[in-house]
Amino acid sequence: MVNLKPDESLGEESRPLGGVTPKSESNESLKPVLDDARSTVGSTIDRLDSELHDINKKIHSHPETAYQEHYAHETITALLEQKGYNVKRHTYGLDTSFEAEYGQGGRLIVVCCEYDALPQIGHACGHNLIATSSIATFFAIAESLKTHKIAGRVRILGTPAEEGGGGKAKLIDAGAFSDDIAAAIMAHPVSDRQVLKVPGSYTGLAGFRLIASHKFRTEFRGKPAHAAGEPWNGVNALDAAVAAYTNVALLRQQMEPDERVHGVIEQGGTVPNVITEYTKMNWNVRSPTAERADNLLKRVEACLEAAATSTGCKLNYIKSPTYLNLRSNQTLCESYAKHMDAFGSKVLVNQEKPMNASTDMGNVSHKVPSFHGAFIIPAERDVAAHNPGFAAAAGTDEAHAAALKCAKGMAMMGLQVILDDETAAGAKTDFEKPDDE
Structure with a gap:
């Protein structure tokens, strides 16, 4: 192959082609x-x-x-x-x-x-x-x-x-x-x-x-406590993550067949005898068009917010670029x-x-x-x-x-x-x- 440089002249010995065909020409x-x-x-x-x-x-x-x-x-x-x-x-x-x-x-x-x-x-x-x-x-x-x-x-x-x-x-x-x-x-x-x-x-x-896809992570923040000695003093972020996952699973029955929601728990706690203080989840919300994906996202967010409310955890979103x-x-x-x-x-x-x-x-x-x-x-x-x-x-x-x-x-x-x-x-x-x- 001949080495080509972007600034190399195309030469004047022949008129360059490209973008010059009249519409009337076949x-x-x-x-x-x-x-x-x-x-x-x-x-x-x-x-x-x-x-x-x-x-x-x-x-x-x-x-x-x-x-x-x-x-x-x-x-x-x-x-x-x-x-x-x-x-x-x-x-x-x-x-x-x-x-x-x-x-x-x-x-x-x-x-x-x-x-x-x-x-x-x-x-x-x-x-x-x-x-x-x-x-x-x-x-x-x-x-x-x-x-x-x-x-x-x-x-x-x-x-x-x-x-x-x-x-x-x-x-x-x-x-x-x-x-x-x-x-x-x-x-x-x-x-x-x-x-x-x-x-x-x-x-x-x-x-x-x-199809379009919203991509984001959620963080649930609770309060640690001894899981056996005084669990009533803790706020369980793992419960929030499990509730969020379950809520979305229930939502799937009411979704259109060409829509998808999937998530994983990336961080779910440390040891079983400590009430989990922090969890992180990774989510995709997909639908054929951006408008429908936006509408589905609102329903998913309601599921996540319900999980935070029911457990007393704080919810934070980490948004990634949306795929249209x-x-x-x-x-x-x-x-x-x-x-x-x-x-x-x-x-x-x-x-x-x-x-x-x-x-x-x-x-x-x-x-x-x-x-x-x-x-x-x-x-x-x-x-x-x-x-x-x-x-x-x-x-x-x-x-x-x-x-x-x-x-x-x-x-x-x-x-x-x-x-x-x-x-x-x-x-x-x-x-x-x-x-x-």
């Missing part, structure tokens, strides 16, 4: 350019396969949790610098975020790169593969911009702490997702049973739809599916109903036109994300190959947005439509 005029770009995308990713596989394995074997992804940050940025890109490290006030960009003029594509893992079960959500596919997508778009003298820009953005830390929500607040972004893109590995009714019918999904529902952009999904088909992979364009999971990419999809696809990796029939078996599946050669094939489709989709006014306008129009459940 999209067929872009076909030769896209065909040439497809060849470049495919050859670039194939040529970098071994280096991408190496970084994939390094991240997979060094799982790091939210905001602690120092090894992944260093490994990825080192590769980007080795390839000649100017890299900004520790960006937007987050120590494990980074940014690199190539190109000039035209429209801007942002490739989101995740690399955090889950506590204790490592890359059981396959973020090593997300990083791999995102890096490959960035390299392929940048090489195409350079080779074919296309006016446009591509940026890779390191987005830490998707697993509960709300990294993208914090990046939005810090200004990482400006209004001039034509599309923000990424894709997630899944097992086939997560997205397909008929296993083996498709290799992935374009229109991933996930992930919105599917039809124009981007159709473009991705078309280009994946050209690479020999059939992907499902639209998911029938949202999956009961959440991501901070949902917040991005409410800020700029966004694409969040899914690519299927081989896994045991009873294994899906957030299962230790999925962490093992995410480390296989077959999973790596699936990530790279997905990257080829994403790179072509990004290039089509850069090159084609109609596609860019369609993505913007889809983004501006109201939510549909």
Whole structure:
């Protein structure tokens, strides 16, 4: 691969392409350019396969949790610098975020790169593969911009702490997702049973739809006392936590089938002969839209407050960024599916109903036109994300190959947005439509 630097001139010997197609002109005029770009995308990713596989394995074997992804940050940025890109490290006030960009003029594509893992079960959500596919997508778009003298820009953005830390929500607040972004893109590995009714019918999904999630912790504070000698002088924070859990369990009967509430007791006391003074719980409250999640949250909070009242404990909330529902952009999904088909992979364009999971990419999809696809990796029939078996599946050669094939489709989709006014306008129009459940 030719080393590319973001400030390198595209040259004046040929007029740059991109964002210049009159609406009256047929999209067929872009076909030769896209065909040439497809060849470049495919050859670039194939040529970098071994280096991408190496970084994939390094991240997979060094799982790091939210905001602690120092090894992944260093490994990825080192590769980007080795390839000649100017890299900004520790960006937007987050120590494990980074940014690199190539190109000039035209429209801007942002490739989101995740690399955090889950506590204790490592890359059981396959973020090593997300990083791999995102890096490959960035390299392929940048090489195409350079080779074919296309006016446009591509940026890779390191987005830490998707697993509960709300990294993208914090990046939005810090200004990482400006209004001039034509599309923000990424894709997630899944097992086939997560997205397909008929296993083996498709290799992935374009229109991933996930639900909104409020994330927070609760602290109950009581008063210690000897549990046998004078329990009447204590205020039991463990009773408050148990009551809170039970109250929410009772609420579940009255919830809509597509809503979820789940919690764990992170700190539940010390010894049985001391009335527990302090407990901490961790909660998720999920519903298909942000509005419905807000309404469900009020009902959950009533359960928690009742527990505090009945036990005499004080209740404190520790709020984390809310994950908004992930919105599917039809124009981007159709473009991705078309280009994946050209690479020999059939992907499902639209998911029938949202999956009961959440991501901070949902917040991005409410800020700029966004694409969040899914690519299927081989896994045991009873294994899906957030299962230790999925962490093992995410480390296989077959999973790596699936990530790279997905990257080829994403790179072509990004290039089509850069090159084609109609596609860019369609993505913007889809983004501006109201939510549909």
